[in-house]
Each structure stands twice: as structure tokens, then as C-alpha cells.
Amino acid sequence: MAGIYVHIPFCKSKCRYCDFASFPDKIGLAESYMACVYREMAMRAPELADYKFDTLYIGGGTPSVIDESYIAMLVAAAKKHYALSADAEITIEMNPGTVSASKIDMYKKVGINRFSVGLQSANDRLLADLGRVHTLNQFITCAKLLKGTNFSVDIMIGLKGQTTQDIAQAIEVAAMYGASHISMYALTPEDGTPVYTDYLNGELPDGDEVADQYEFGVKKLAQLGFARYEVSNFCKKGKESRHNLNYWRRGEYIGFGVSASSCINNVRFTNTFDLDEYFKCIISNHFAVIDRTEITEEERRDEYVMLALRTAAGVDLKEYEKLFGVRFEREYAAAIAKNAGFLDVSADRVAIKGEHLFVQNNIIIDFLKD
């Protein structure tokens, strides 16, 4: 299985915590940018002619901020140039402040069958503090428009002044309006963002407080029927994100647009983060890749183990042996013994126990060879 990712780097305004490639002041370039993305897709197609793709993920930025006709042409370009399976999962990210009934109708018409909505919080004061452009009411309007579809909601923990009641409310609102999938992420104060100043000023909850918020959120999600399948991802039965599962299983993927990453045939490459450079490269019929790394066998194993241990299912022992020709239990006997209290070990899997998943980095480090 392989996936396609397309990055749309435009937003209405910049959130205070954001360090993604998104350019609110350049939205006027959307038409030219999309023309370049379609061209990049065509340029890359010959080398991927033998690939079958099961997912298309349109992320950003805020894909829903641009005219829906560009999205329709994007899906058409993906179908024209790549073997996208008939039942492919096609996801678009949406900001509730940028949606309309006509946009959602168009998305559905062109085959988009999964929606990922950034709610982040159900408290308007926290939303304003994060610099989000939407309110809770706009989320509710958006969710009503998505009624009956397969949609996911992003929420955040670790926010300044956030209470467990705020977290419960965000989860309850998402569930009540029909989300089939919820991603619950802890705010990461990235250097250079305004939120980083809050962090330096000691205004954000500390690690222990965030861990408590996470455990609270996990319980709330479980009560409402959302099972954890990855440290930050929860869903109703059968509603896992196929696109993300492919990443976590070290599947192959191709990315288009500014900052997009790809991993094909054990080579990872990343496009430029600079919009002008991206335009220049594509217009002159060159790829916009700034970084290309061949992944060694050892790195492959490290990645596989690290990603698998983030999931509730953990490492599939048979699959590991098939991929790497050695038995995981033997290869990692010392790390398994050292972390025995934190692991569920069965005849076919090794997984981090649910209650320790949030601090998985402390455990995973013992499994890395580098």
C-alpha cells in the first residue's frame, strides 16, 4: 500500500503555535501554486507508474481556504496520473472558519470521503488565545454540514489556562456532532512561534500536568466509544485513518507541494519550504527537492520499531521477521527485559501498555540502535 500527500500552504491567518509551511499573506498565489502542484504530479508520474495508491491526503495549511474548484482539479490530477484504487481513502483537512455547504458538496462530488476538521478546543477564549480563526459555533455549523460523513476532529491539550472540563467539552462536542475519529495532540511550543514565549514565561502546563490531561482525555474518549490505536489517535470501530496507518507501518508515500516529504523505495526526500523556490523549480521543469536520504537497513529497523511502538497494536512479530529476517524478541531481548513492566508481550506482538503510551519516548529509546 502507498499514499499520496498534497500540501496546500495557505491559511486565513497564522495560529500562534504554528510552525508548518503556511503563508496567510500569499493566498493570492493559490491559482499559480495549484498549477505547479498539478505539474509536479505529472512530472513525477512516470517513475511511479507501477505503484498502486490507496490513499490521497490533502493537508496543509488549510486546504479548505482555497476555491473548491482547485481541489476538484487536484483530485482529478491524482486520478489521471496515478493508479488510485477505486475505494481509496481521500481526506481533506478543513478549518471550520473556512467551510461552506457548496465547498463540502463539491468535495463529496469529486470523491473526497474523509474530512479532518481542526476544532482544537470548544472554548472560544482558548481558541482566540491560540489565534484560531473560528469559534465553537462555526465548528458546529461545519459538523452539521458533514453529518453522515466519515470525519475526524483534532483537539489539543497542554494549552495555557486549559482545564479538564475544557478537554471533556471538546471531546463531547466532537462526539455529539458525529465524529468517527478524534486526534488528541499535546501542544508543542516550537521555538520561534509566539506560543514559545508563553512556554518560556512558564505559562503552559508542565509535562506532568499534560500527562494527567492526556490520561483524562483517554478515559473520556473511551467512555464515548473511541478506542486508541496510536498514541494520539482514537476512533470508532473500523474508522482508523488508512493514510496515517501507512506512515506508521513504514509504507511508501509520495508528497507534492511545498515542504512535502516522500519515502519511496527506501529513499526519503523533502521539497523546499520556500514558496518562491518551489515556483521557480517547477516552472523550469525541475523537482523542488532540497533533501534526499537513502535509509539504511539499521535506520529502517529503528523507524519500523519506533513507529510500531507508538501504536496500540505494537510490533507484529511475524511481520518484523518477514521484513528483516531476524526475530524481534531475540534482537531486542535486552530492551524487552529492561522495559518488561511497561510492555505487553504475547506470542505474536510486543506493545507498550496503554497507560505508558504517552511517555513512550522514554521506552522506545531503549529499542533504537543509533
Ligand code: SF4
Ligand atoms: S490552520 Fe493549521 S497550518 Fe494554518 S496557521 Fe493554523 S495551525 Fe498553521
